[in-house]
Amino acid sequence: xxxxxxxxxxxxxxxxxxxxxxxxxxxxxxxxxxxxxxxxxxxxxxxxxxxxxxxxxxxxxxxxxxxxxxxxxxxxxxxxxxxxxxxxxxxxxxxxxxxxxxxxxxxxxxxxxxxxxxxxxxxxxxxxxxxxxxxxxxxxxxxxxxxxxxxxxxxxxxxxxxxxxxxxxxxxxxxxxxxxxxxxxxxxxxxxxxxxxxxxxxxxxxxxxxxxxxxxxxxxxxxxxxxxxxxxxxxxxxxxxxxxxxxxxxxxxxxxxxxxxxxxxxxxxxxxxxxxxxxxxxxxxxxxxxxxxxxxxxxxxxxxxxxxxxxxxxxxx
Amino acid sequence: xxxxxxxxxxxxxxxxxxxxxxxxxxxxxxxxxxxxxxxxxxxxxxxxxxxxxxxxxxxxxxxxxxxxxxxxxxxxxxxxxxxxxxxxxxxxxxxxxxxxxxxxxxxxxxxxxxxxxxxxxxxxxxxxxxxxxxxxxxxxxxxxxxxxxxxxxxxxxxxxxxxxxxxxxxxxxxxxxxxxxxxxxxxxxxxxxxxxxxxxxxxxxxxxxxxxxxxxxxxxxxxxxxxxxxxxxxxxxxxxxxxxxxxxxxxxxxxxxxxxxxxxxxxxxxxxxxxxxxxxxxxxxxxxxxxxxxxxxxxxxxxxxxxxxxxxxxxxx
Numbered sequence: 001x002x003x004x005x006x007x008x009x010x011x012x013x014x015x016x017x018x019x020x021x022x023x024x025x026x027x028x029x030x031x032x033x034x035x036x037x038x039x040x041x042x043x044x045x046x047x048x049x050x051x052x053x054x055x056x057x058x059x060x061x062x063x064x065x066x067x068x069x070x071x072x073x074x075x076x077x078x079x080x081x082x083x084x085x086x087x088x089x090x091x092x093x094x095x096x097x098x099x100x101x102x103x104x105x106x107x108x109x110x111x112x113x114x115x116x117x118x119x120x121x122x123x124x125x126x127x128x129x130x131x132x133x134x135x136x137x138x139x140x141x142x143x144x145x146x147x148x149x150x151x152x153x154x155x156x157x158x159x160x161x162x163x164x165x166x167x168x169x170x171x172x173x174x175x176x177x178x179x180x181x182x183x184x185x186x187x188x189x190x191x192x193x194x195x196x197x198x199x200x201x202x203x204x205x206x207x208x209x210x211x212x213x214x215x216x217x218x219x220x221x222x223x224x225x226x227x228x229x230x231x232x233x234x235x236x237x238x239x240x241x242x243x244x245x246x247x248x249x250x251x252x253x254x255x256x257x258x259x260x261x262x263x264x265x266x267x268x269x270x271x272x273x274x275x276x277x278x279x280x281x282x283x284x285x286x287x288x289x290x291x292x293x294x295x296x297x298x299x300x301x302x303x304x305x306x307x308x309x310x311x312x313x314x315x316x317x
Numbered sequence: 318x319x320x321x322x323x324x325x326x327x328x329x330x331x332x333x334x335x336x337x338x339x340x341x342x343x344x345x346x347x348x349x350x351x352x353x354x355x356x357x358x359x360x361x362x363x364x365x366x367x368x369x370x371x372x373x374x375x376x377x378x379x380x381x382x383x384x385x386x387x388x389x390x391x392x393x394x395x396x397x398x399x400x401x402x403x404x405x406x407x408x409x410x411x412x413x414x415x416x417x418x419x420x421x422x423x424x425x426x427x428x429x430x431x432x433x434x435x436x437x438x439x440x441x442x443x444x445x446x447x448x449x450x451x452x453x454x455x456x457x458x459x460x461x462x463x464x465x466x467x468x469x470x471x472x473x474x475x476x477x478x479x480x481x482x483x484x485x486x487x488x489x490x491x492x493x494x495x496x497x498x499x500x501x502x503x504x505x506x507x508x509x510x511x512x513x514x515x516x517x518x519x520x521x522x523x524x525x526x527x528x529x530x531x532x533x534x535x536x537x538x539x540x541x542x543x544x545x546x547x548x549x550x551x552x553x554x555x556x557x558x559x560x561x562x563x564x565x566x567x568x569x570x571x572x573x574x575x576x577x578x579x580x581x582x583x584x585x586x587x588x589x590x591x592x593x594x595x596x597x598x599x600x601x602x603x604x605x606x607x608x609x610x611x612x613x614x615x616x617x618x619x620x621x622x623x624x625x626x627x628x629x630x631x632x633x634x
Contacts, residue, residue, distance in 0.1 A: 155572050161569040177602075256472055
């Protein structure tokens with residue numbers, strides 16, 4: 001008898017990862033393709049499922065795909081849709097309908113950060129925790145909120161949009177149509193914008209002055225910071241300060257046990273997580289000080305939303 | 318046989334209300350005494366229980382007290398304590414222990430705004446709602462958060478401190494020890510501070526110029542606004558703007574169906590609630606616009622936390 005397997009998918013603003021995940025959360029194959037944000041959702045799903053089908057040929061004698069779990073920005077668990085994701089020009093997409101053209105197995109979709117939160121809760125850093133928040137730092141900033149062991153979906157299925165809380169109503173233009181959203185400051189894109197603002201404002205020497213906005217990445221900024229580049233260091237400090245302050249607000253409202261970081265920018269590790277913790281503690285009301293842990297995902301890079309999205313299917317079956 | 322009754326208590330920064338509440342949430346007697354914030358907790362409970370005992374003489378032939386439910390600032394449901402309430406100089410108070418000196422019936426304590434949320438959910442505006450937030454606007458700003466039909470207590474029992482999220486880290490000094498907390502701007506005290514800031518800053522004529530800070534009340538400011546006083550109107554607009562922006566953050570994170578207002582300042586009604594709604598909508602991300610209702614408590618003034626605190630006992634029995 002073939003072993004049952006679920007395809008977990010994580011649609012990001014830059015890359016779309018996927019994996020074949022067993023019931024215990026083991027990912028037997030992981031890979032990613034570029035999302036190509038300027039193209040349609042249909043185009044992405046066609047490329048994605050072609051890739052999955054051709055790869056699955058290696059496994060088809062031993063495994064059987066029994067479901068597809070998808071994490072994506074602005075995904076609605078209740079409706080099976082993705083609606084106006086800020087970093088993709090998709091409008092409203094009925095994902096369940098598209099997937100049905102390729103696979104005749106159940107498909108479940110949820111917000112990418114909710115998927116990451118489920119992954120961390122079942123298989124990662126948040127195992128055994130009942131009240132925690134997962135922050136995904138990639139092209140944007142996602143958040144998955146767990147209260148009493150359950151994802152908070154809210155009244156309409158769209159809860160968890162910490163990335164679109166407001167830092168400065170007269171601030172940076174956001175892909176969501178508003179100005180001053182948290183993710184325009186705190187994300188891989190946000191820290192690039194901060195570097196450019198600092199270069200414009202300061203006279204400090206910096207290797208980053210020789211790089212265009214299009215060529216700059218958060219990894220380049222992290223490398224520069226590790227070599228003592230003043231602009232890069234200041235950009236990380238500013239990023240940490242803004243997120244630390246927002247997290248102090250979230251802690252005052254929800255009083256979680258931990259905040260778990262996942263996603264590309266979170267790999268900056270001590271450059272980012274230690275100062276985030278310091279700033280958060282500074283702004284926290286007395287009653288919450290020294291209680292909340294700031295933790296890094298313990299799952300392989302990029303896998304928490306894939307494992308979580310797959311777990312949605314395992315839970316439903 | 319005597320009818321069973323629960324004493325519901327709501328400890329506020331200025332007044333402490335109480336009522337004798339039956340199982341259906343009917344309050345057969347309601348009264349309040351001054352809290353006298355500068356005195357000890359023991360002193361308040363002595364005055365309160367003396368008053369309750371003497372009043373209960375009228376009812377003792379027909380009713381039997383079977384429990385005490387208390388709503389109070391910084392109250393911890395799990396521990397039975399009140400811990401460093403910002404507007405009272407109490408430190409840490411073991412409420413269950415004090416109550417046991419006066420009554421040999423079960424006592425339960427929770428945050429005053431959580432109590433109000435339970436009252437609204439069982440008997441008031443939020444009947445039938447699963448995801449909503451209650452904001453109490455009195456001496457301070459309290460919030461009770463309901464997700465999936467249950468109060469959010471968080472990891473340590475202290476969740477729901479929206480009043481201590483930060484508006485401006487360099488802003489007004491708060492009773493909690495931090496600076497710039499929301500309740501230093503949005504509360505009966507906060508709007509007084511705003512009036513004084515506006516009087517200092519502007520040259521507009523205003524009746525409020527003749528009133529000292531100690532003599533000014535939010536009711537006087539509301540009356541002045543209703544008569545077109547420019548300073549008073551501007552103070553309400555500023556209060557609504559700050560709260561509207563904070564609520565847009567909360568909606569993005571929790572996506573509630575409604576936000577229900579209770580407490581003294583909430584009586585300012587159209588002066589406050591309509592502009593709060595307008596500002597909140599302005600700052601909300603597109604996906605949340607025109608979805609969240611801003612509602613007033615439908616319970617008699619001051620009774621939602623009393624009914625909710627009493628309901629805690631009815632639920633436990």
